[in-house]
Amino acid sequence: MNFDTKLLHAGFNPKEHNMSINVPIYPTTAFDFGDVQRGADLFDLKTAGDIYTRLSNPTNNILENRISELEGGLGALSFSSGQAATTAAILNITSSGDEIVAASTLYGGTCNLFSTTFKKLGINVKFAKGDDVKDFEKEITSKTRCIFMELLSNPALNIIDIEALASLAHKYSIPLIVDNTIPTPYLCRPFEWGADIIVHSTTKYLSGHGNAMGGVIVDSGNFDWEEAGKFSELTTPDESYHGIIYTKEFKKCAYIVKARAQILRDMGSCPSPFNSYLTISGLETLSLRMQRHSDSALKVARWLQDNENIAWVNYPKLEDNKYFELSKKYCPLGASSIIGFGIKGGAKAGVKFIESLKIPIFTTNIGDTRSIITYPYITTHRQLNEEQMKACGISDDFMRLSVGLEDVDDLINDLDCAIKASVK
């Protein structure tokens, strides 16, 4: 099946669900084991089937299979949020004393997770000082267990050369994990460039309507955990699971099976089947939405660039953008919905601008059908001092716009009125 057909059909067979055309919601916590032998086999992971919704649920399974097929993966695991998926993706292959190397331009919540909670767990995250592969290589030691990056990072919109970073990771026998939330598999499929694991916040574009939290990990199945020789949790007996050796039992699926059987079992951050249902419904229109988000964002970015009251515009598809060439390679169809721009007149103009807008909603989300404006200086980053803000690339003029699916000319007219009001 091609991509658009997979959006509607992958991972779901109506014959297994009373011929229902729509994916049913299974609002149940537990599943009947049937007979004693089947119960025992389920717990020994000898037979596939649902036990308890914290571990798996038919609605969640369909979402996992569909996203896995869209990314070209071997298997996926769904979570209650993107944060939960990122946490599990890393905890699945790290223990206290290990290190990971991460891009410095990441979603703020991921930065907090890495520099606060992982630190408390004894997992040391070293942030690369720049985008170049050499910046990542400098931070790698014998304790490094993976490299983590975000594509079209939020909010800096950097594009890191995935292919080059995957080669670097493999040179050191470690996997590359890519947060592909903002491009989605419609705009970029990191496995095609050598990435090993993908994480998503499905809360954003995959569900797409601002109505369901969720996250997912997708495993390419390509990383050889045994050959790497440094992932003993996958290659030696798991005493918490009858001494199972994941690589021996599950071969290429070892990583994703362990994530479910051990990490999800213990952390419990499973999604509600209702949220998975909403995400599956939203996914059906992913291609249409992502193309419209991207086309409208480019039109708005070009318009902002020509506006005398705008100090700067950051959008990777603008010809003079630092990442224009990489955007052609990794995101040929478009660069998603987010634009960063600076309004002349600093915080005073910024406040007037926000208060004058009628269409974009003033909040922190992205990837909604509706346009969303975020003013980090006044909201998400206000607890930081000026120096910390500078380090995060936040200035008093910085606006982040997630361009929605409204008529783009209405949006431009609204921005025009608000910009004019801001300089009065």
Ligand SMILES: Cc1ncc(COP(=O)(O)O)c(C=O)c1O
């Ligand atoms: C790129 C990226 N990754 C992960 C997350 C975290 O996702 P969630 O809010 O679903 O936990 C976000 C949230 O904004 C994000 O933008």
